[in-house]
Every structure is written in structure tokens, then in C-alpha cells.
Amino acid sequence: MLIRMIHHVQIACPRGTEDVLRSFYSGLLGLAEKPKPAALAGRGGCWFVGHDGIELHLGVEEPFVPARKAHPGLIWRDLDSLAARLTAVGHEVTWANDELPGFRRFHAFDPHGNRLEFLEPTA
Known part of the structure; x- marks a missing residue:
């Protein structure tokens, strides 16, 4: 299956x-x-x-216990706008664009410390 x-x-x-x-x-x-x-x-x-x-x-x-390593990877439209919204309210955004070909991406944490990855295809 x-x-x-x-x-x-x-x-x-x-x-x-x-x-x-x-x-x-x-x-x-x-x-x-x-x-x-x-x-x-x-x-x-x-x-x-x-x-x-x-x-x-x-x-x-x-x-x-927050998931600090395990995380969902979420495809997102307009990653720059999302990063700006997150940082404007105090959430740290860690960019990692050069690590995964074909995607711009960053990691952030929810209010409880769970890691989240946001990705946007480059093509």
C-alpha cells in the first residue's frame, strides 16, 4: 500500500x-x-x-516537552512577509536558504518552543 x-x-x-x-x-x-x-x-x-x-x-x-529538533516543514507563499510578521512580534527567524536546493526556508519556534520550518519553492 x-x-x-x-x-x-x-x-x-x-x-x-x-x-x-x-x-x-x-x-x-x-x-x-x-x-x-x-x-x-x-x-x-x-x-x-x-x-x-x-x-x-x-x-x-x-x-x-517542546520538539526542538523534530518539526513539520510547511510550504508557504510569500516567505518574506511571514518572516517580517514573526520578527515584528519577537519570534526569532533563522534562515537556511543555502541548505536545500530549490527552496528558500527558515526555522522559527511557536510560543511553546516547538520548531517549525517554513519553505517557499524558488522555481
């Missing part, structure tokens, strides 16, 4: 931080929040969806 695509990526978060997650992932990144199914809603966390149906699920993990 062949994998056709990734449905979602889950990132850990501390319990009770949904407002912080919404502010970052919806407010700053512009992702739409997707309601969690009733059977899962009581577990905490938030789900977000981007273009083409890609989903990021933020799920409660106790004890919480």
Missing part, C-alpha cells in the same frame, strides 16, 4: 494554552481553526487547517 499524502501533523502543547495557540497559529500565521470532533474535544488542544487541506493538530502532552 502506498502513502498518498499526509493528512495531518501533530505537535505537542501544554494543557490550557488554547488561547495562545489560536493567537499564534490563526492570528499570526493565518491558519483556520478546525473544530475537533466531540469525542476528542475534551482532551484539549486545537486543530488548524491550511490551504489544500493540510492540518496541524496541537495536542496536549503531559509532561510537555
Whole structure:
């Protein structure tokens, strides 16, 4: 059986931080929040969806430890604008354009210290 695509990526978060997650992932990144199914809603966390149906699920993990190395790689339009928005509110952006042929990219961290990679194709 062949994998056709990734449905979602889950990132850990501390319990009770949904407002912080919404502010970052919806407010700053512009992702739409997707309601969690009733059977899962009581577990905490938030789900977000981007273009083409890609989903990021933020799920409660106790004890919480941020993912400092493991990370999702998110294709993004207008990487410069995103980098400017992130740095304007105090998020560090680390560019790594020369490491992956065919992409401009940078790493940043969400409010809980989870690493995120943002990529934009050069062609």
C-alpha cells in the first residue's frame, strides 16, 4: 500500500494554552481553526487547517516537552512577509536558504518552543 499524502501533523502543547495557540497559529500565521470532533474535544488542544487541506493538530502532552529538533516543514507563499510578521512580534527567524536546493526556508519556534520550518519553492 502506498502513502498518498499526509493528512495531518501533530505537535505537542501544554494543557490550557488554547488561547495562545489560536493567537499564534490563526492570528499570526493565518491558519483556520478546525473544530475537533466531540469525542476528542475534551482532551484539549486545537486543530488548524491550511490551504489544500493540510492540518496541524496541537495536542496536549503531559509532561510537555517542546520538539526542538523534530518539526513539520510547511510550504508557504510569500516567505518574506511571514518572516517580517514573526520578527515584528519577537519570534526569532533563522534562515537556511543555502541548505536545500530549490527552496528558500527558515526555522522559527511557536510560543511553546516547538520548531517549525517554513519553505517557499524558488522555481
